[in-house]
Structure formats: C-alpha cells, structure tokens
Amino acid sequence: MAKNTKIILVIDDEPQKPTEDDIQSALKTELDIRFINIDVTNPDILNEDLNVDEEKLNMAIKNGIAEKSVDLVLADYDLGNSCPFSGLKPIAYIRKLRQHLPIFLYSAVQKDVIQEAI
Secondary structure, three states: OOOEEEEEEEEEOOOOHHHHHHHHHHHOOOEEEEEEEEEOOOHHHEOOOOOEOHHHHHHHHHHHHOOOOOOEEEEEOOOOOOOOOOOHHHHHHHHHHOOOOOEEEEOOOHHHHHHHHO
C-alpha cells in the first residue's frame, strides 16, 4: 500500500532538521512527509543591510508553494535579529495565497506571541 504524501512548509531562522526527522520518524509508517524550508537567513532573502526583505520573503514563499499541494505551514514567531517583523507577517501573506491552509505558529517567546496576536 502506497503511503500518503504530505508537504509541510517551514519558515524559520534556524535549521529544523532534527524536528523534521522526529516528525518523519513518528509518522513514517503512515505518511511520507516532505518539507519545504524557507530560511530567513538565506542571503537571497536579505536586503543590502542584511535584514529580511519582506518582498523577497514573500516571493520565496510564493515560489515554495507554487504548484504544490502544501498541507501545513509551520512558522516561527521569532524570525531572528535580522528580521524586522514577526512570523505573523508571512502568515498573513500565506493567508492571501491559500486562505484555508492550516498554519501552526510556534515560538520560545510565548508572552510576545500572545501580546502581538491580541
């Protein structure tokens, strides 16, 4: 029996390979999980001041999910010191592209997330 393939878009400023491996390991008998990673520290996403360029990030997101059946987005709230905005900004952009796509926002700074979301 062929496994069901699921595609997860990950937006973060740190590599999430160990977490991705854990997810794949936990679900390997039921699902074939594929990850599309958007690293906001990638020089192609930065401006001349080495900060995240929102338009370049949006283009990376659009290209990352173009013609793909993405099933879930995992986005970090704190996208690092080189990012002048939180993970809520790319989430808003994704909502414009795919309104019903499930999104999971995660963070180590829960208090900041709650304050901004409210």
